Amino acid sequence: MRIVLVGPPGAGKGTQAAFLAKNLSIPHISTGDLFRANISQGTELGKQAKAFMDAGNLVPDEVTIGMAKDRMAQSDAENGFLLDGFPRNVSQAEALDVALKADDVKLDAVLDLEVPEDEVVKRIAGRRICRKDSSHVFHVTYSKPKTEGVCDVCGGELYQREDDSEDTVRKRLEVYHTQTEPIIDYYRTQGLVVTISALGKVDEVTKRAMDALKGDK
Template identity: 75%
Template sequence: MRIVLVGPPGAGKGTQAAYLAENLAIPHISTGDLFRANISQGTPLGQQAKEYMNAGHLVPDEVTIGMAEDRMLQDDASGGFLLDGFPRNIGQAKALDAFLRGHDLRLDAVLDLEVPEDEVVARIAGRRLCRNDSGHIYHAEDNLPKVPGVCDECGGELYQREDDSEETVRKRLAVYHSETEPIVDYYRAQGLVTTISALGSVTEVTNRAMRAIESAGEGAEQS
């Protein structure tokens, strides 16, 4: 199966991608992991990305596309993959289509995780992290620590990341709506999109996604 996972910030894409990739025994390919791997390995594409990032600029599409194509050609992706964060715009989606056609491959499904904007803001703006970098995450509404502002595990101070403020979250959502959301209509025109509610428990959302993937697989067998 070759799958694209789409959804706004706070929809739980990373969590769902990890579960789905494990269930399907295919690699989870995320843009963040691509950047980190190429930069740490010192690849030519990684060096280019690092230069742009160090200068405070967005990494150009052609660099991101190059990284994604290299990763999709690795042996562990020969039986399929799950893309998370790529493509992020129409240009990248068209480049992905061209790449797949060139290798006589195609996408099987595009899963669109849907969550109300106010829920996204509440999820992200309420998030609190441990300053000791213990990896423990709390929430101001539904996952409170025993002692306000203190990590249950290590006693570290809890804080809100600057990127998690409501103002910043709404700006990120505006970018998503203008740049990434259009790819949903692009893929819907190809009959690939299933929209899934991202509300509920992680397991509930995963089950919805797996049912959509199974339906997509059955449709591919019949066509």
């Protein structure tokens, strides 16, 4: 299957993408991984992306699209892929359609993870990260440390990242609504959108997504 995964920040796209890709035996292709791989490998597109990023500018659509096309052309994506974080806007969605059409393939579904805005804010703004080891993550509601402000694993101080503040989260949601959400309507006109609730436990959401993709809604 060829799938695009969409949803607001905090919807659990990365987590669900990993599980869905494994269940469907297709590669999980994320924008972040594309950038890291191309930059670390020193590809021409990676050099272009790094130059823009180093200058504090957004990477142009054509560079991101070029990376995605190269990745989708690799042998492990021959029978499908799951795109996470791309396309981010309608112009990228249109460019993706052109690229797929050139290879005589098309998308099978656009999976829309739906989460109420207040829940998104609660999920992200409640995160607390360990200063000693950022892989130790807690949550003031869903995964409380035994001692407030102290990491259960190593005793490090827990803090809220600046990116996780409520004001920042709401600004990120505004960007999502303005730039990314319109691609849902774009794909809906093609009959590709499958919307599911992303509330509940991870395995519950994964099952809901798998059932929806198989048509068992």
